[in-house]
Amino acid sequence: MQTAPTPVVQRTKLPDAEKITINLGYVDLGQIDLLVAEGFYSNRTDFIRTAIRNQLSVHGDALKQVVARKMLVLGLQQFSAGDLEAVRRAGERLEIRVLGLATISADVTPELALETIASVTVLGALHASAAVKAALADRLR
Structure with a gap:
C-alpha cells in the first residue's frame, strides 16, 4: 500500500524589520x-x-487610543489571492488598515486587488508587487 507523498508547503519568511535612514547633527x-x-x-x-x-x-496610552479609534489591525496582516477571491465571491471590498506590516501576496494580480480592495492605510510598511502597488496607488492613504 502506497501512501500519498506529504505536500511541500512553501513558507515565505517575512522580514522582521524595516530599514530607515536618519540624519543627525x-x-x-x-x-x-x-x-x-x-x-x-x-x-x-x-x-x-x-x-x-x-x-x-x-506615548503608549495615546497609541492604544488612536489604534482603537482608527480601527487599525496591530501587527502583521497578509492577504493572499485566496483571501481576496473569497472577498470577491462575497461581493465585498476591503478597507485595509494596519499599524505594522501589510503584505499582499505575490499571487495577487493587479486586477484582483482593484476589484477587492477599496482603500489601504498602512502605518509601517506595505509589501506588495510593484504592479499591485501601482494599481492601488490612488487608494493608498
Missing part, C-alpha cells in the same frame, strides 16, 4: 558614539532602537 552623533564607547550601548543602532522604544512607551 554631529554633536548628537558624537554623544551617541561616546555612550557606545563607554559601554552603555553595543552600537549606534542599539542606542537608536532603545531611544525609539522609550518614546513609544512614553
